[in-house]
Amino acid sequence: MTQGSIRNVSDAPGIKPPAQPGKSFRADPVRVRLIGRALLRQGRSNMETRTVEAQLETARRSGSPSREFLPLSPGPRTPAAVWALVPLKDFSLAKTRLADTLDAGARQGLALAMARDVVRALTRACTVSRVVMVSDIPGLPGLIGLESVDCFDTGEARGLNEDLSRAAAWAQTQGAGHVLIAHADLPHLTAAGIDRFVATTMPGSQRLRVAASKEGSGTNLLLAPLPLPLPLVFGSHSLPRFLQGAATAGLRIEVRHDPALARDIDETQDLSALMADYRRGYLAGRATAAWLQSTPDSSP
Ligand SMILES: Nc1nc2c(ncn2[C@@H]2O[C@H](COP(=O)(O)OP(=O)(O)OP(=O)(O)O)[C@@H](O)[C@H]2O)c(=O)[nH]1
Numbered sequence: 369m370t371q372g373s374i375r376n377v378s379d380a381p382g383i384k385p386p387a388q389p390g391k392s393f394r395a396d397p398v399r400v401r402l403i404g405r406a407l408l409r410q411g412r413s414n415m416e417t418r419t420v421e422a423q424l425e426t427a428r429r430s431g432s433p434s435r436e437f438l439p440l441s442p443g444p445r446t447p448a449a450v451w452a453l454v455p456l457k458d459f460s461l462a463k464t465r466l467a468d469t470l471d472a473g474a475r476q477g478l479a480l481a482m483a484r485d486v487v488r489a490l491t492r493a494c495t496v497s498r499v500v501m502v503s504d505i506p507g508l509p510g511l512i513g514l515e516s517v518d519c520f521d522t523g524e525a526r527g528l529n530e531d532l533s534r535a536a537a538w539a540q541t542q543g544a545g546h547v548l549i550a551h552a553d554l555p556h557l558t559a560a561g562i563d564r565f566v567a568t569t570m571p572g573s574q575r576l577r578v579a580a581s582k583e584g585s586g587t588n589l590l591l592a593p594l595p596l597p598l599p600l601v602f603g604s605h606s607l608p609r610f611l612q613g614a615a616t617a618g619l620r621i622e623v624r625h626d627p628a629l630a631r632d633i634d635e636t637q638d639l640s641a642l643m644a645d646y647r648r649g650y651l652a653g654r655a656t657a658a659w660l661q662s663t664p665d666s667s668p
């Protein structure tokens with residue numbers, strides 16, 4: 369596509385037109401910036417889309433070694449060993465709530481970048497023994513590009529909670545004492561923040577701990593003993609449901625409202641805040657920063 373062919377927002381690469389042209393377009397600063405960038409960079413987003421797709425295609429071709437779990441190297445286990453589980457759905461299906469702002473290729477790129485950052489932070493946390501991605505994405509370890517990360521291959525789609533429950537049960541058979549479930553859309557996550565969250569886990573403790581999302585209704589992190597003492601209920605407004613589940617089971621659950629753990633990226637306004645943080649140098653996630661940096665007018 370050439371510059372001359374971009375006539376309006378819907379022609380701009382990487383950006384979808386607002387659902388209600390005019391109204392939401394004017395009201396939404398992040399969309400304005402994104403559209404401005406798209407007009408400036410013209411075909412670049414298409415190029416990025418191809419880059420992400422090329423990576424995905426390469427991963428697909430190489431495939432996961434099998435539908436079985438990737439081999440894990442044996443290591444010392446203690447009853448308190450905390451294993452991180454990061455659920456990941458197909459990147460082409462991710463971040464649908466950003467569909468009014470970003471096209472499919474851009475959403476894939478952002479989802480992959482944030483996943484890399486979350487996984488990286490977990491691998492650096494002293495309190496986490498092992499990091500396992502829970503997914504059916506072929507070749508995922510290669511896509512994430514980090515060593516010492518494992519993948520629990522979920523096989524056919526069964527849904528987030530079922531996938532995580534099975535991964536948690538398997539982790540227990542491998543020696544995990546606790547699981548730390550971390551969603552993949554937390555680009556502000558740092559090893560220090562994770563260690564602060566996990567630090568006081570006691571061997572054999574039946575307590576649960578959750579990190580609330582910024583709205584206070586979602587569950588960004590869950591630390592739970594194994595076997596899981598309550599059913600997983602991730603999804604919309606999961607936090608009150610976790611609290612209810614713990615109350616029903618007579619379990620103690622601690623809710624942390626830590627700004628460093630609260631900021632998931634779901635909606636367009638989250639993306640706007642993310643860009644503002646990035647510009648002020650307040651973004652921990654390097655891959656997400658690179659994704660933002662790759663737009664010409666976001667450079668300092
Ligand atoms: N393994 C697995 N992971 C999932 C599944 N559904 C969602 N996830 C992951 O769970 C986390 C929370 O996902 P959601 O909030 O449902 O989806 P999202 O892509 O972040 O955003 P939306 O598409 O806008 O809802 C993300 O890390 C997803 O990749 C699933 O069925 N299986």
Ligand SMILES: O=C(O)[C@H](O)COP(=O)(O)O
Nearest residue numbers: 586587588602603606634
């Ligand atoms: O339980 C949760 O909080 C989630 O599974 C993630 O939901 P969200 O993406 O709507 O915050």
